[in-house]
Amino acid sequence: MRLSDTLRFARDAATGYPMRTALSVFAMAIGVAAVVLLTALGDGARRYVVGQFSALGTNLVMVLPGRTGTGGFNPATAITSTPRDLTVDDAAAVKRATSVLRVAPLLVGTSEINFAGRLREVMVAGTVADYFAIRDFQVAQGDILPDEDWNRGASVAVIGNKIRQELFGNTPAVGQLVRIGDRRVRVIGVLKSTGQGLGMNTDELVIVPVSLALSMFNTNTLFRVLVEARNRELIPQAKEQTLAIIKQRHRGEEDITVITQDAVLATFDKLLGALTLAVAGIAAISLAVAGILVMNVMLVAVTQRTGEIGLLKALGAPARTIRLAFLSEAAMLSAVGALLGYLLGQLGAFILRQIFPVFPAYPPDWAVIAGLGTAIGTGLLFGFLPARRAARLDPVQALMKH
Amino acid sequence: MALIELSGIERRFLLGDTTVNALAGLNLSIAAGEYVAVMGPSGSGKSTLLNLLGLLDRPNAGSYRLEGRDVTTLSADEQATVRSLRIGFVFQSFHLVPRLSAAENIALPMMLAGIAPAERKQRVSQALINFGLENRADHKPDQLSGGQRQRVAIARATIMQPALILADEPTGNLDRHTGDEVVNLLEALNASGVTLVVVTHDQRMGARARRQLVMEDGRLKFDSAVDAAV
Numbered sequence: 306m307r308l309s310d311t312l313r314f315a316r317d318a319a320t321g322y323p324m325r326t327a328l329s330v331f332a333m334a335i336g337v338a339a340v341v342l343l344t345a346l347g348d349g350a351r352r353y354v355v356g357q358f359s360a361l362g363t364n365l366v367m368v369l370p371g372r373t374g375t376g377g378f379n380p381a382t383a384i385t386s387t388p389r390d391l392t393v394d395d396a397a398a399v400k401r402a403t404s405v406l407r408v409a410p411l412l413v414g415t416s417e418i419n420f421a422g423r424l425r426e427v428m429v430a431g432t433v434a435d436y437f438a439i440r441d442f443q444v445a446q447g448d449i450l451p452d453e454d455w456n457r458g459a460s461v462a463v464i465g466n467k468i469r470q471e472l473f474g475n476t477p478a479v480g481q482l483v484r485i486g487d488r489r490v491r492v493i494g495v496l497k498s499t500g501q502g503l504g505m506n507t508d509e510l511v512i513v514p515v516s517l518a519l520s521m522f523n524t525n526t527l528f529r530v531l532v533e534a535r536n537r538e539l540i541p542q543a544k545e546q547t548l549a550i551i552k553q554r555h556r557g558e559e560d561i562t563v564i565t566q567d568a569v570l571a572t573f574d575k576l577l578g579a580l581t582l583a584v585a586g587i588a589a590i591s592l593a594v595a596g597i598l599v600m601n602v603m604l605v606a607v608t609q610r611t612g613e614i615g616l617l618k619a620l621g622a623p624a625r626t627i628r629l630a631f632l633s634e635a636a637m638l639s640a641v642g643a644l645l646g647y648l649l650g651q652l653g654a655f656i657l658r659q660i661f662p663v664f665p666a667y668p669p670d671w672a673v674i675a676g677l678g679t680a681i682g683t684g685l686l687f688g689f690l691p692a693r694r695a696a697r698l699d700p701v702q703a704l705m706k707h
Numbered sequence: 708m709a710l711i712e713l714s715g716i717e718r719r720f721l722l723g724d725t726t727v728n729a730l731a732g733l734n735l736s737i738a739a740g741e742y743v744a745v746m747g748p749s750g751s752g753k754s755t756l757l758n759l760l761g762l763l764d765r766p767n768a769g770s771y772r773l774e775g776r777d778v779t780t781l782s783a784d785e786q787a788t789v790r791s792l793r794i795g796f797v798f799q800s801f802h803l804v805p806r807l808s809a810a811e812n813i814a815l816p817m818m819l820a821g822i823a824p825a826e827r828k829q830r831v832s833q834a835l836i837n838f839g840l841e842n843r844a845d846h847k848p849d850q851l852s853g854g855q856r857q858r859v860a861i862a863r864a865t866i867m868q869p870a871l872i873l874a875d876e877p878t879g880n881l882d883r884h885t886g887d888e889v890v891n892l893l894e895a896l897n898a899s900g901v902t903l904v905v906v907t908h909d910q911r912m913g914a915r916a917r918r919q920l921v922m923e924d925g926r927l928k929f930d931s932a933v934d935a936a937v
């Protein structure tokens with residue numbers, strides 16, 4: 306039988322039984338749609354995080370207390386107990402490096418903020434004026450932190466917009482005295498609302514001078530030192546110099562970790578890439594289920610059409626022709642299902658992007674290709690058994706079933 | 708040379724613990740162009756014989772020579788080729804493919820044989836005219852009467868211009884009038900040179916054949932050709 310005839314015959318056979326055809330096409334479509342949509346979610350998350358990290362500021366080098374593995378950044382061990390404090394003076398010393406443009410020590414903790422009896426928990430960041438330039442934070446009202454001696458900061462605070470709203474409502478916030486923990490602090494500025502950022506939401510952040518935060522949390526060690534290199538080419542040099550300076554200050558002991566943004570990015574990229582792959586794997590299981598369904602549907606088809614198979618044999622069809630006809634039918638069911646699922650998945654991703662515009666929910670190409678490939682592959686694989694069964698039927702027996 | 712030569716054919720079926728001798732020690736020779744009616748009570752082995760002649764089934768013993776060639780030793784696919792090119796089947800229950808139109812049903816053997824669509828089309832339209840089905844070409848089997856269905860089936864059986872047509876109770880599902888029409892068609896085909904073997908219950912129809920075989924318990928009980936010779 307000619308290929309075009311085989312395909313047409315298979316198509317007519319499939320459309321001749323709309324119910325079971327619809328069922329298997331639908332199952333296959335759901336499987337592929339799941340792959341497309343879930344990988345769109347996973348990859349969207351990856352892109353989102355990478356995008357957020359890129360927005361952290363360019364040319365950034367981060368200093369973490371404690372020693373972690375070389376080069377890489379492991380989120381699980383990033384916050385470790387430190388053998389030696391990473392201090393404000395360490396950070397100040399890094400400023401001397403020729404490749405460094407700005408330095409900002411950073412300390413983070415939670416505390417309570419209180420104004421006129423209104424109380425809420427906040428995240429407090431202790432840092433310095435340059436932090437605003439490094440992170441590109443801007444104030445909507447008032448001023449950023451004053452450029453002053455890092456060890457003798459004023460009792461002032463720059464607050465996030467949401468905190469301003471909750472504490473002050475429509476009355477002006479700048480100039481007011483608030484209580485943070487057991488300190489009385491004057492609000493000198495309100496951050497411009499930036500929406501969500503990675504890690505901390507600036508709308509709910511309170512920024513105070515680093516010296517104030519250190520005494521507030523009764524500690525000597527910093528959470529991070531952010532170092533901005535003069536330009537992109539100087540990032541490796543800034544990393545080296547930063548490490549050398551602090552190592553020297555720590556009596557030659559390398560008890561800090563210096564990472565570049567690229568390393569963090571690469572790690573998150575890998576991590577979330579693996580997550581997407583895992584999600585795709587889970588979705589692929591639904592494809593296998595769909596394949597098994599196609600097999601059952603085709604087995605039913607063979608039973609339903611036993612008489613027809615007998616007839617085809619009587620009319621001179623060799624086993625190969627019958628096998629091909631049924632295999633084509635299974636392939637068609639899965640191909641149409643895969644295509645439909647692809648469209649469904651893309652539609653779902655599109656709707657997701659409409660609802661969450663910041664979330665780049667695009668399925669990666671590899672997932673689309675793998676999803677479609679697996680669908681048609683399983684269709685063929687599971688179509689093989691019924692096709693073989695059809696081809697092996699005894700013609701006399703088959704003809705009696707009519 | 709005979710078209711069909713059966714000698715010492717045995718066909719046994721296992722039914723539980725018992726063996727049924729559907730055909731036993733069967734010797735039969737049919738010349739090209741003959742018109743043979745196979746009769747006999749139900750269960751006497753008529754259909755089994757026809758299936759063997761049509762290469763749908765293999766004997767347990769004995770030899771079958773078709774056009775001088777031993778066909779029992781052929782592989783399944785080789786037998787399929789012989790069926791495709793040399794044998795046409797007509798069944799009691801028509802066996803049309805329900806989703807295909809009359810024209811497509813008639814074209815089916817040619818499609819399976821890989822004949823080009825243009826030639827198929829031309830041969831089908833000729834067949835539709837020959838069998839008075841011009842106006843039914845696009846009808847599905849369920850839109851056709853019994854007589855029309857059997858005419859489609861006969862058109863299909865002859866479309867590959869076979870040497871042999873095997874019909875198993877072709878009028879069994881038809882009323883007397885349409886049955887006669889179908890028999891007339893088959894006889895016209897035989898008149899044009901095709902060998903015709905018809906299984907029938909109907910004495911009247913059997914009597915129209917030039918040669919009658921009567922089966923009983925898997926054996927040939929009566930062969931009019933032998934009687935004529937004696």
Ligand SMILES: Nc1ncnc2c1ncn2[C@@H]1O[C@H](COP(=O)(O)OP(=O)(O)O)[C@@H](O)[C@H]1O
Pocket residue numbers: 720721722727728729747748749750751752753754755756
């Ligand atoms: N596939 C089979 N399995 C078991 N017994 C069969 C089978 N086919 C035919 N027979 C038996 O063989 C005998 C002849 O059957 P068949 O050729 O169909 O008779 P007829 O067509 O003359 O009525 C019957 O006894 C029948 O029961």
Ligand SMILES: [Mg+2]
Pocket residue numbers: 753754755
């Ligand atoms: Mg019978």
